[in-house]
Amino acid sequence: MVANERLIKIPVPNFNEIIEIKKDSEAFCLCYQFNVDDYGYGPYGFDTDKAKDLLKVLFSEIYYYDNQVRGLVKKTVLDSEGLYFFKRWEKLKSDLDSYKLTIKKNEILARKGVAVEVLNEKPELYDVYENGKLSSRVLNDLSRLGCEFFIVNNYMPQGGKCLIFTDSSCLNKVKSLAKDLEIKFDSFPSIDSLKAW
Known part of the structure; x- marks a missing residue:
């Protein structure tokens, strides 16, 4: 057991480079120290047994949007920066897989000189990255569809691996779970309130 562990809520930093956040947004970051x-002072990261237990209970099943393959990949750990889904990801995965399959079939048919199939409408998630950033418009649409997700980004030297949530709907669950696991929950007005490590 590691002494003096805490889950920390902070606003999304101004220098955030992965997504554009509006000033009136409910978005926030969670980091672990x-x-x-x-x-x-102390190291940051969801690396302790308690932190791993917290993530396991919060997110029993997570899917990472892999921009290279343009698909949702099941994950057991948060080993990549980017977009993760933890609820209502099934239709997104199905739509992406179907769209990519039709593209591959059409490539094969075109090489054989056979008529290609009509493509389904391109899933919004297919182009969630715009100029290296996650599209706020696409993420807002996904939220309206009831999809639940977070974004992993590293902020050094303060915060380390942070989970960015675009709305506060899961915050009470997070606080309650932290209490159940006997993890201190702190909230700070800025990432600058954290000590560099």
């Missing part, structure tokens, strides 16, 4: 001394 352990071996915290009396001055607030």
